[in-house]
Amino acid sequence: MPSTKFKGRAWVILDEQGEIIDDIDTDMIFHNSYLAITEIEKMGQYTFDNLEGYKDFAQKAKPGDLVFVGANFGSGSSRQQAVGCFRSLGVSCIVANSYGAIYKRNAINSGFPILTIKDINFTDPNEPGMIKSGDELEIDLEKATIHRDGLQVGTLEPFSKVQKDIYMAGDIFEYAKEL
Amino acid sequence: MGQTMIEKIIGAHTSESVHPGKTVWMEIDVRSARDFGGANVVKNFQTHYPGEIVDDVKKTFFTFDCVVPANTIPYASNQQTCRDFAKDQGIKLYDVDAGIGSHVDIEEGLALPGGVIVGTDSHLNIMGAVGAFGQGMGDQDIAFAFKAGKTWFEVPPTMKVTIKGDLPENCTAKDLTLEVVRVLGSKGALGRAVEFYGDAIDKLSLPGRITLASMATEMGAITGLLPPNQEVIDYCTQRADGRSVRPYYADEDANYVKELTIDISELTPRIASPPKPDNVSPVSDLANQTIDGVFIGSCTNGSYKDISEVAKFVKGKKVFPGVMAKVVPATREIYGKLLGEGHIQTLYDSGFIVSNPGCGGCASGQIGMTGKGEVQVSTSNRNFTGKQGAGDTYLASPMTAAASAILGRIGTASEVV
Known part of the structure; x- marks a missing residue:
């Protein structure tokens, strides 16, 4: 049974001005020069290597990490590698303001948990509960919450029914067997 | 309650009721993979359906267009993987000489008004140019579609964009398209279908329609649909090989989440x-x-x-x-x-x-x-x-x-x- 609770270290993907980055496209996530790669084990090393400020992400990422990004994450191409590369690194889940349409399907169908932000503070240190890179966080998929040191620091949109069904089954292929 | 174009097209491909936000199972008329993603589609198919055949070989295609002919060994090997699979399964393959798959789909009469076309091309929503629903998908999605012939789909809400004024003589469909992208922005139509209306849209030729529909992706849209005019219907009918062409148009009382007018009468090249x-x-x-x-x-x-x-x-x-x-x-x-x-x-x-x-x-x-x-x-x-x-x-x-x-x-x- 896939896990519905994740505990891990946060990566908050900010730009030089300290704002969460929107419109991270699939060429920034997994550049088109690596598209001939078909093995998932080989994908991780190229994650974010065309995203300014995060070109060393793949070297620094650890299994269990949680990645926080802005709006329209994964816009652009249909490449499944842009989801596979995070799985390859052992990243537990991605949390974004919104997703590119194809990226969303690719993640859902492969059973990779992507979550949509309802309310998180990334930028205002004067407000309580600001999440920053390096924080140890707990995400509860069923409750759609984020906790740090036992205190709730964020809320998420709950999974849609189809996303939950596919996630619990494993992937689209396993899910379809149950229909 | 009336329906938008996307609601009607999806409705014609499912037995379930259709409304925005609802997830339905949708039949797919054309299931395609390119050299981009194609080898992964084959790999996923062979992993999950070893020894099995695709749902309907007449609706399944490969179109090579990304790196043609291949200029690296990995790309060449990926193309060969697709060729071997296509030969085994009896799937028609448009090889490295054919050109861009989405255009081949329209030229060959595979993509017809009212149809549903999926493939490993994020600009497959180009099909909106002929009033069809094209959707780019990843390689697991397409491997699944090859086998199941259908997939789940969340019916998107529709927004209506009306283009006001005539396209100035020194401007082309691309200038119009870039102007729409400027006004909407990269997230302006995120997760939505967009319908385009106005005199300038009615007058757009098929290539101009392709230009506008192709960049729905850059507006964040699921798809951008243009109601087919007579030129489009005639073109598609000629190439349909006897199959009937059935365009869908939005009802007058269709429900739009947002309506927007863009005036292009003073447009300059963009x-x-x-x-x-x-x-x-x-x-x-x-x-x-x-x-x-x-x-x-x-x-x-x-x-x-x-x-x-x-x-x-x-x-x-x-x-x-x-x-x-x-x-x-x-x-x-x-x-x-x-x-x-x-x-x-x-x-x-x-x-x-x-x-x-x-x-x-x-x-x-x-x-x-x-x-x-x-x-x-x-x-x-x-x-x-x-x-x-x-x-x-x-x-x-x-x-x-x-x-x-x-x-x-x-x-x-x-x-x-």
């Missing part, structure tokens, strides 16, 4: 500066920018109309010394027509490089990428950092790209004497 397609300004704002190359082609602007108009414009003129001017027709049919009409000779005489059909400048295609510091004007749809190479890519119309090639800097056709 250009998108790197690194975002919605970073759009008048071409005249960038008149001091020198260039190193142009790329005229892609699924957005590789039609016969696009390239023949460029040829007529550059006839008797020369590409500016040192500028690399690359032309890539979208399909073999277009290439043949350009050849027959003498346009390729004209382009050659003016100093253009004309390559075989395919995607070309996007995704490391057959005409190469830009180097660091290189400035390119491209007629394609994305200028993301690194997308078309290490250089800076500006997105513009074929006429602006051709004019820039002759001027040696960014400029409009009206500046060329």
Whole structure:
């Protein structure tokens, strides 16, 4: 049974001005020069290597990490590698303001948990509960919450029914067997 | 309650009731994979359905267009993986000579008004040009569609964009498209279907419709749909091989989440500066920018109309010394027509490089990428950092790209004497 609770270290993907980055496209996530790669084990090393400020992400990422990004994450191409590369690194889940349409399907169908932000503070240190890179966080998929040191620091949109069904089954292929 | 175009198209492909936000199982008319993603589709299929056959071989296709012919061994091997699988299964494969899959789908009558077409091409929503629903998908999604012939889909809400005014004479469908991308922005239609209306839309020819529909992706849209006009219906009927063509139009009382009017009566040629397609300004704002190359082609602007108009414009003129001017027709049919009409000779005489059909400048295609510091004007749809190479890519119309090639800097056709 896939896990519905994740505990891990946060990566908050900010730009030089300290704002969460929107419109991270699939060429920034997994550049088109690596598209001939078909093995998932080989994908991780190229994650974010065309995203300014995060070109060393793949070297620094650890299994269990949680990645926080802005709006329209994964816009652009249909490449499944842009989801596979995070799985390859052992990243537990991605949390974004919104997703590119194809990226969303690719993640859902492969059973990779992507979550949509309802309310998180990334930028205002004067407000309580600001999440920053390096924080140890707990995400509860069923409750759609984020906790740090036992205190709730964020809320998420709950999974849609189809996303939950596919996630619990494993992937689209396993899910379809149950229909 | 009336229905929008996307609701009607999805409704015609499912037995379930259709309304925005609802997830339905939808039958798929065309299931395709390219050389991009294709090998992964095969791998997923063979892993999950070992020894099994696809749902319907007549509805399943491979279209090679990304790197044609392959210029690296991994790409060549991936294409061969697809060929072997297609041969085993009896699937029709449009090989490296055919051109861009989405255009081949329309030319071959595979994509018809009202149809549902999926493939591993994020610009497959080009099908909106013929009033069909095209959806780019990843390789697991497509492997599943190959086997199941259907997939789940969340019915998107629809927004309505009305284009007011006539397209000025010095502007093309690409200028109109870039203006719409500017107004909507990269997230303006996120997760939505967009329907386009207005006199200027009614008058758009099929190639212009393709240009606009192709960049729905850059507006964040699931798809952008244009109600088919008679030209589109006639074109598709001719190529439908006897199958009936049934376009769907929105009901008068259809429900839109948002309605927007964009006035183009004062439009001037538009250009998108790197690194975002919605970073759009008048071409005249960038008149001091020198260039190193142009790329005229892609699924957005590789039609016969696009390239023949460029040829007529550059006839008797020369590409500016040192500028690399690359032309890539979208399909073999277009290439043949350009050849027959003498346009390729004209382009050659003016100093253009004309390559075989395919995607070309996007995704490391057959005409190469830009180097660091290189400035390119491209007629394609994305200028993301690194997308078309290490250089800076500006997105513009074929006429602006051709004019820039002759001027040696960014400029409009009206500046060329």
